[in-house]
Amino acid sequence: MNTKQSSTYTISDLAKRFDITTRAIRFYESEGLLSPMRDGQKRIYNQKDYTTLKLILRGKRLGWSLAESRDLIQMYNPDSNNQEQYLKVLEKVQDSRERLQQQMHDIEIMLMELDEHEQRVKTAMSR
Structure with missing residues (x-):
């Protein structure tokens, strides 16, 4: 389907x-995140469904749960300036950044421990 005029998708x-x-x-x-129209058994998705799916997958890449993405998507209101939604997104971005920085720190510590362990084993083998 996916014609430029209709903006529908199978x-x-x-x-x-x-x-x-x-x-x-x-x-x-x-x-309940996507709500396609039906043509018999065939699902017909509109531009809103397309955008919602895009946002779900972006949230997934950022490490957000489906519930978190749902909450953010449901906050969208085309009749407002969406400041509340934007603030919530910024909060989630900061949370994700802090989580990733902590994971990066943990990985650095693990790598140092592996290096130390490797060196001890090499020293023991050379005796």
Whole structure:
């Protein structure tokens, strides 16, 4: 489908576009995040569904839970300036950044411990 005039998509269109499975799309639909129209058994997704899926997948890449992404998506109001949503996104970004920085620190410590252990084993082997 995916014509420029209609801005509708089949489940296959979305799966190809976002490189995910149709099963994943049906899961997001079962979670109430996507609401395609139906043409018999065929699902027809609109631009809102496309954008919602894009935001879900972005949130997933950022390490956000589906519930967190849902909350942010549901805050969107096309009739407002969405400042509350933006502030919440900034808060989530900061949380993610802090979590990643902590993970990076933990990895650095683990690498130092591995280096020390490796050196002790090499020293023991050379005796």
